[in-house]
Amino acid sequence: MNLIDILIQHSPPLIVAVPLFSAFLIPLVSRINEKVRNAFALVMMSITGFFIALLASDVFANGPRIYVFGAKDLAIPVVRILFEVDSLSVFMAIVTFILVFVSLVYSWSFMKKENDGLDKYYTLILLLVTSTLGMELTGDIFNFFVFLEISCISSCALIAFWVHKAEALEAAFKYIVISSIGALFVLFAIGIFYAQYNALNIATLSNVLQFTFLDKIALVLLVVVLGMKAGLVPMHMWLPDSYGQAPPSVTIVIIGATQASLYGAFRIISTIYGNFFNSTDLSVVNFVLNTNAIGWVIIILAILTILIGVVMALIQTDFRRLIGFVAVAEIGYIFLGMGVRLASKYVESVGNVPTAIVFPAYGSIALQGSIFHIINDCLDISLLFLVAGAIYYATRETSLDEMSGLARKMKYTTVFFLIGLLAVSGVPPMNGFSSKLLIYESTYQLNPIISIIAILASIMLLAVFVKVFYSAFLGPKISKFENVEEVPKSMLIGMGVIACIIIIFGLFPNMIIHYLVEPAANALINNAQYISTVLGGV
């Protein structure tokens, strides 16, 4: 085996181990110099990105790959901790890597004005990256809980980074109260799984699950808690608080952690309960009604999320809190696609005898739209937060009432904000339009009202950002902004990378769907392949 094959075989733990190792080395490296510490973090993140690219090329070509901790071969019954990487995990890892790399490039000059505490900042960001990548690559549900708790602790410490501000402390306290209660309920559900089936491995659980009453309790606990961590209404209130008070380069990494919780919810619905929700075998005829019930619950919560997110965003005056509410609304679109797929399953019967269970074609289009929207949403909202950070760096203002006429001095930032505005409201030719078109066209065929509410919310998003553009960038010059100048180059490079990716995804959407999104969507619904990678053709 040559070197590349050895690296690919060992890459799943290396992707989690390299950021963890460098997180503990940062305090030592920062004794030398500031620039060396920043460069060290960037180099370690690039090495992780190289491993993610290697693993992605292997998984997209050859199917899921497992890595067993502590033993050379896998013995059945599975007692070891596994990492199981399939196409959806690798897709989420690519999203996380882009967000973290841009955040590190941006914070090179954004955080330069802080006096001290930057070594703790880099340590905590690398720990948050470890936990997010771990949540996305793992194949064991207790391991998922441990990484969930690590991300909760490190993101709470990062939200309260500016300790002299009272609102940041309040946001961090509210975040950790609701997150730790949620995580304890997840542990309760894991206990229910272990008590019945004596297994903690996701593939084993998926194989032996019978849909008893206790399993229904576990399903509700897991889906509601992971939905709360992702930001479904009405459990979303921590999200605008935390996104609005954290430093902007931290917020985009926390967006990655939020998407990892959303990935966890999808994984639990589609893989652990996959034999009941995803299969078209005639033996699960009695559970089609359960599938439709879960689907409609998710659809109703998603529609509420979209509406309340956009309506509350219209009256905000604080810039970053407004973008936080828009982030809540975008999460609703992602859940809407999954809910439509689950709610559209039906039974064909001849007379009274069921002959087939069918997922209509628009169900898989909805799921592809959801998964494409994950990466689009992350990129768009991150660009908007970075622009808000650039304005804060230049003018020290956060409230929209105090800003005016910034487009005269900050030309590049205005262009990036325009690109982000068009992308997040779903205006062609940016990437937001492609994924929202898939969601609109498929949800229309389930029930037209859902699609009408989604389009209305997109129009209101455009209204929200036109208000921000008018009050922050257009308008007359005011005297206290005489000395405002364009932000430093590393922040512009960070924003430019995301803007380029947005334009490329917008101009060539079919290429991205064919190479990245369609394998991920197929891997999510193909839980037979997921199980047989571990249990070997059972």
Add this chain to the structure above:
Amino acid sequence: MIFNIPFIAVVAMIFIGLFAVLFKRNLIKIVLGISIIESGVNLFLITLGYREGGVAPIYTSAPSDAITNTPGSMVLPVPQALTLTSIVIGVAVLALMLSLVMHIYKQYGTLNVRKIRRLKE
């Protein structure tokens, strides 16, 4: 176990903890409520591993039928490992919450959760 008392205790502890988080106004009482919920979930994990008449699951003094008939006459060992991990995580979260409460008291001057509401609407 007699009348399933540990499981009833688990449910009671979770409800007492949730009552403290929802209806008490002092921030430190909210933190105490979270700690009680955590103890309840840990008790649930240990109780589900109990087997009638089992001994403690220590590897070097395992009873003779532990290999042929797992777990034999031992109590289940895996939930005890899960509980140890959860207790450590709970200590870290508790330390972080209490240090945040200290900083909040310095900035706001009060510990009443209904007055610490600058981030609203």
Add this chain to the structure above:
Amino acid sequence: MLETLLETLKTGSGFWNPVVWAVAIVIIFLLVYILRGFGKKEYKKETGQTQAFLSGNPEYEKESMHVKGSNVYWGFTETLKSVYAVLKRMHNGNASDYVLWFLIILAVVFIFVGLI
């Protein structure tokens, strides 16, 4: 490679090709620009023809006439006052209310899933 770059995105019931759209938009902008060039070019500067019309009101200096960020959509928020009153009461910023909403949704979803 060029073929995959220029493929159209097919949803089940429609299609979308951004490169064709971009070419069409450029042609339309060129057409609009040419048509705009046919307009009248002469006007008298510095007379009443170039001043802003504010329904007869006097024009103050620009800094004080800029509409602030929170007042831009006054008509919309004024009409939906009842909806916003309910929403503002829901988002009251109390930390225990966050947990209360979480428990309410847990109970509602459990009743919905458990009974169907």
